[in-house]
Amino acid sequence: MNPLFIPPLYKQRYQFVVDFVKRHKPKKVVDLGCADCSLLRKLKFHRNIELLVGVDLDNSVMKQKMYTLAPFPCEYLKPADQPLTIELYHGSVTEKESRTKCFDLVTCIELIEHLLLADVERFSEVLFGYMLPNAVIVSTPNADFNPLLPGCPAFRHIDHKFEWTKADFQNWALEVCRLYGYVVEFTGVGKAPSNEESIGFCSQIGVFHKDPYRSGTFVRSESMENTSSHTLLYHVVYPSLCDNNIFQRTLVNEVLYEAERIKSKWLGVSGEEQAGLRVSDADFPNGCQEQGISQELYLQGGAVCVPLARVLSFPSVRRLCGSLQELQDSLQGDSRVVLTGDALALVLAAEEEEEAASDEEWDEYEGPACSETVKCAADCTEDWDAELSCPCEISRGDQNGAF
Numbered sequence: 001m002n003p004l005f006i007p008p009l010y011k012q013r014y015q016f017v018v019d020f021v022k023r024h025k026p027k028k029v030v031d032l033g034c035a036d037c038s039l040l041r042k043l044k045f046h047r048n049i050e051l052l053v054g055v056d057l058d059n060s061v062m063k064q065k066m067y068t069l070a071p072f073p074c075e076y077l078k079p080a081d082q083p084l085t086i087e088l089y090h091g092s093v094t095e096k097e098s099r100t101k102c103f104d105l106v107t108c109i110e111l112i113e114h115l116l117l118a119d120v121e122r123f124s125e126v127l128f129g130y131m132l133p134n135a136v137i138v139s140t141p142n143a144d145f146n147p148l149l150p151g152c153p154a155f156r157h158i159d160h161k162f163e164w165t166k167a168d169f170q171n172w173a174l175e176v177c178r179l180y181g182y183v184v185e186f187t188g189v190g191k192a193p194s195n196e197e198s199i200g201f202c203s204q205i206g207v208f209h210k211d212p213y214r215s216g217t218f219v220r221s222e223s224m225e226n227t228s229s230h231t232l233l234y235h236v237v238y239p240s241l242c243d244n245n246i247f248q249r250t251l252v253n254e255v256l257y258e259a260e261r262i263k264s265k266w267l268g269v270s271g272e273e274q275a276g277l278r279v280s281d282a283d284f285p286n287g288c289q290e291q292g293i294s295q296e297l298y299l300q301g302g303a304v305c306v307p308l309a310r311v312l313s314f315p316s317v318r319r320l321c322g323s324l325q326e327l328q329d330s331l332q333g334d335s336r337v338v339l340t341g342d343a344l345a346l347v348l349a350a351e352e353e354e355e356a357a358s359d360e361e362w363d364e365y366e367g368p369a370c371s372e373t374v375k376c377a378a379d380c381t382e383d384w385d386a387e388l389s390c391p392c393e394i395s396r397g398d399q400n401g402a403f
């Protein structure tokens, strides 16, 4: 059977959120009804997000997949500039939880139709009247579209408690806006055929923003007290340069790496050629030229001295330290580096201290403990999807997929 939508509808819903995040750059995002964390796994690559939270009533599905939200090994080797914390909570979206208050964006993708109709009002109050997010994205099946889905039963999924027509959804959304001071834009994914466009999208979406003209005049939840009704299941802090220890370790690694490379190149050429290796200001712009600070290497008591000014000309170091003074301040007192008395150069042993691993040692090396292939940053998302999500649309049902 050919898929009805290409890409599948669940991917189009996730992409809708990802596009919104790219445009609006929210810092704090919570995904209500996050299930197997598929959307969270996509969002974690958007490093404008500093706090990413998932909430679901079903803790078993979250527990199965929560470790896929852990940092990749390469993220420890090359920490990001911005911090990122990911948290998963077991709890109901109809209960107030102060740790989900005042986020920039709340997503509710195919969640609302799984609530009892009697609970929708309570959910609306918790979401719009208590959590007070700046923006909300709600998606839900459009019942008007069901006749166009071949073999579609009364409801698209066995766990759906209701399915709203376009008018039902818009009535709910507009009432919520009236009560809580929001404005809404209606859109969706999964277009109807051109002769049936008035039916609307297969997945209807409402994008809510706080109404700038009504701030302070809307209803707030009766009780705004700090309540903790959810249980924290998972908490991970990503390595980032905002952490002083990680910053220092990364800086020292980069400085030593670049300094050793400069040293090896310098040692590898004859004395005459060394003279020819004299650096010109234009070769290594780093802001030190004006101060007349030398960038040339020299020998001192059998050791090679590599000027910090020269190391600072490498973009990998300059990204971390903006000036020579900053670099000196960061390196002084760090036990992994030795500086000259004037703190202007690094002192490195002229000879390699450690021999490279012998052939026998390499024979014993069994490779990394985990055979998993990891790729960096945004490219990974599709790999993870392929591995972690069932590629068969039909078997996924509406949980994430068919409709």
Ligand SMILES: C[S@@+](CC[C@H](N)C(=O)[O-])C[C@H]1O[C@@H](n2cnc3c(N)ncnc32)[C@H](O)[C@@H]1O
Residues within 6 Å of the ligand: 010, 032, 033, 034, 035, 036, 038, 039, 055, 056, 057, 058, 061, 091, 092, 093, 094, 108, 109, 110, 111, 114, 115, 398, 399, 400
């Ligand atoms: C169809 S799934 C949607 C999953 C995900 N948002 C997506 O689009 O892939 C609905 C999710 O809502 C969760 N859910 C249902 N009622 C809930 C409640 N009262 N509080 C929190 N989560 C709830 C279910 O456990 C389920 O994981």
Ligand SMILES: [Mg+2]
Residues within 6 Å of the ligand: 110, 111, 113, 114, 157, 160, 398, 399
């Ligand atoms: Mg559903």
